[in-house]
Amino acid sequence: MPYETPVIIEPTIAHKASVIWLHGLGADGHDxxxxxxxxxxxxxxxxxxxxxxxxxxxxxxxxMACRSWYDIxxxxxxSRADSEGIAESVSYVRQLTQNELDAGIPSEKIIIAGxxxxxxxxxxxALTSEHKLAGIMALSTYLPDTDRLSQNLSANNKQIPxxxxxxxxxxxxxxxxxxxxxxxxxxxGYQPQWHTYPMPHAVIxxxxxxxxxxxxNILKN
Numbered sequence: 001m002p003y004e005t006p007v008i009i010e011p012t013i014a015h016k017a018s019v020i021w022l023h024g025l026g027a028d029g030h031d032x033x034x035x036x037x038x039x040x041x042x043x044x045x046x047x048x049x050x051x052x053x054x055x056x057x058x059x060x061x062x063x064m065a066c067r068s069w070y071d072i073x074x075x076x077x078x079s080r081a082d083s084e085g086i087a088e089s090v091s092y093v094r095q096l097t098q099n100e101l102d103a104g105i106p107s108e109k110i111i112i113a114g115x116x117x118x119x120x121x122x123x124x125x126a127l128t129s130e131h132k133l134a135g136i137m138a139l140s141t142y143l144p145d146t147d148r149l150s151q152n153l154s155a156n157n158k159q160i161p162x163x164x165x166x167x168x169x170x171x172x173x174x175x176x177x178x179x180x181x182x183x184x185x186x187x188x189g190y191q192p193q194w195h196t197y198p199m200p201h202a203v204i205x206x207x208x209x210x211x212x213x214x215x216x217n218i219l220k221n
Contacts, residue, residue, distance in 0.1 A: 007050040016045030017109040022118025039212040113137035143181035162192035167199035
């Protein structure tokens with residue numbers, strides 16, 4: 001089944017950079033659409049691409065179908081994500097990235113972002129990309145399948161800027177899982193920016209402001 005056409009927010013000035021932003025389980029590409037005007041990054045010429053995950057059965061939901069980037073079989077870190085599903089979604093992100101390259105955007109101006117389940121795919125996509133990317137934005141998410149991932153880390157992205165944001169009151173992806181991801185990235189030699197916020201499984205204005213600052217910092221040239 002083909003993917004639906006992503007939600008795309010075009011910049012008000014010349015297109016200079018791109019952010020591919022993946023939603024969480026059960027949401028869709030419209031989930032973060034309203035945030036873009038709040039980021040204060042109009043001067044950067046960013047095209048925001050919000051793809052839609054396919055609708056598929058999810059084990060943890062009793063097999064009920066919803067938009068999902070991969071199947072979730074349990075709550076613990078080892079069963080939260082199926083490797084084949086992640087790989088398929090990563091392949092789709094590769095296609096979206098290539099679209100931006102074909103549009104003339106340098107890879108160093110392309111950011112892969114994701115919330116919760118989408119953040120997992122963002123990690124796996126960007127950390128293994130053959131193209132040197134501008135950054136990873138990982139929101140309220142975790143990092144499964146690290147053994148496999150560690151074997152495929154891209155030398156071109158060893159210095160990639162990483163924004164990690166997590167709620168201290170998150171009941172869905174507990175703070176400890178975000179902290180585990182941060183520790184794992186540091187052990188591999190990355191230098192992620194770790195941010196926590198007094199929020200549940202969500203995004204609040206304070207985090208939006210920090211994301212805007214981060215985008216301006218890494219895309220300012």
